Amino acid sequence: MKCKTDDRSSVAAVVVCAGRGERSGLPYNKVLHRIGCKTVLESVLDVLCRTEVGHVTVVSSPDDLDRIKEITLQYENTSVVIGGKTRAQSVINGLKAHKCDIVVIHDGARPFVTEDIISRSIASAIGFGSGIAAVKSIDTVKRVTSDGVTALPRDELYNVQTPQTFRYSEILYAYDGMTGSPTDDAEVYERAGFKPRLIEGDYSNKKITTPSDLLSLSGGCKIGVGFDLHRLVHDRKLILGGVEIAYERGLLGHSDADVLTHAIMDALLSAADLPDIGVLFPDTDERYKGISSMKLLSDVLARVTEHGYGIGNISAVVMAQKPKLAPHIESIRSSLCEALEIDKSRINVSATTTEGIGLIGEGNAIAVSASCILTENNLG
Numbered sequence: 001m002k003c004k005t006d007d008r009s010s011v012a013a014v015v016v017c018a019g020r021g022e023r024s025g026l027p028y029n030k031v032l033h034r035i036g037c038k039t040v041l042e043s044v045l046d047v048l049c050r051t052e053v054g055h056v057t058v059v060s061s062p063d064d065l066d067r068i069k070e071i072t073l074q075y076e077n078t079s080v081v082i083g084g085k086t087r088a089q090s091v092i093n094g095l096k097a098h099k100c101d102i103v104v105i106h107d108g109a110r111p112f113v114t115e116d117i118i119s120r121s122i123a124s125a126i127g128f129g130s131g132i133a134a135v136k137s138i139d140t141v142k143r144v145t146s147d148g149v150t151a152l153p154r155d156e157l158y159n160v161q162t163p164q165t166f167r168y169s170e171i172l173y174a175y176d177g178m179t180g181s182p183t184d185d186a187e188v189y190e191r192a193g194f195k196p197r198l199i200e201g202d203y204s205n206k207k208i209t210t211p212s213d214l215l216s217l218s219g220g221c222k223i224g225v226g227f228d229l230h231r232l233v234h235d236r237k238l239i240l241g242g243v244e245i246a247y248e249r250g251l252l253g254h255s256d257a258d259v260l261t262h263a264i265m266d267a268l269l270s271a272a273d274l275p276d277i278g279v280l281f282p283d284t285d286e287r288y289k290g291i292s293s294m295k296l297l298s299d300v301l302a303r304v305t306e307h308g309y310g311i312g313n314i315s316a317v318v319m320a321q322k323p324k325l326a327p328h329i330e331s332i333r334s335s336l337c338e339a340l341e342i343d344k345s346r347i348n349v350s351a352t353t354t355e356g357i358g359l360i361g362e363g364n365a366i367a368v369s370a371s372c373i374l375t376e377n378n379l380g
């Protein structure tokens, strides 16, 4: 999706992404959270690019600058500036980076915004100076002071969202004279003597804040199961999860025979309702002779992602009498989570023997059973 480059370039947007978002429980900025094939920020940019907006300035923290720049490279007429210590300072930096007639200010963590809300906020700003997305308060709100608890009249209360759209010169003037710690752009605008005008937002236009909000990015879940077994023979390397393990024998197979990665690939493919690895990478195909299964895993990840899925978690158990796998488990998990681009907490690998019973127990084979949960992308 590309930003439009027609005569509507006097409308620009500032997307604020400079917050830390610590309440989300993620170890990274929530705008970079990805479900399936796109991040929260890409969802926002995709919607903006389908509207009258002709230029987007994304305001980033210094920590996220490289990643955010990488994302914005996909879009025309988009630039990135560094934010400030407060949201207000970040907005000022964004406003000053690109002049226009009408500016749409939007939170990078509101991916469910629609083209309709943005367009109506722009129309309101053109006609009346501002267009602030808001919804009527559903909950009863009470004011609590040292004097007691007072009910507030619900029909007068609105929950304010973004986009908040303004005549550029007016909001810039308002921010230039700003004092104190305003909670949103409309308050800055109002304090400068202008009258904010509300437009109807949408209850679904939620800001991603808490871990449960992140769950709302996902649609349903799909479970997948995979199983594989390879024979242990002399003169072969033993590779599990992309890690070579020193042992007198290795697994026999057409590829590198990485039985763990094979079981995980089949679990992912089965959850995504895609053909299994025997169909995708047949052992009669010379292209796959001796290939690293980690290459095949990247291919599988791309297929699963293209179909709109993100990885919820993966759990696998390796059945081997020998060698002892406990010392290798952490490096195997690291290898797999790097290849799958997921946090280590989302992949678990355990090991068991079969008490000396059968082909595995006699040390002649290793088998793996793997399960996974895929989450369906709920982003637009």
Ligand code: MG
Pocket: 228, 229, 230, 253, 257, 258, 259, 262
């Ligand atoms: Mg196999």
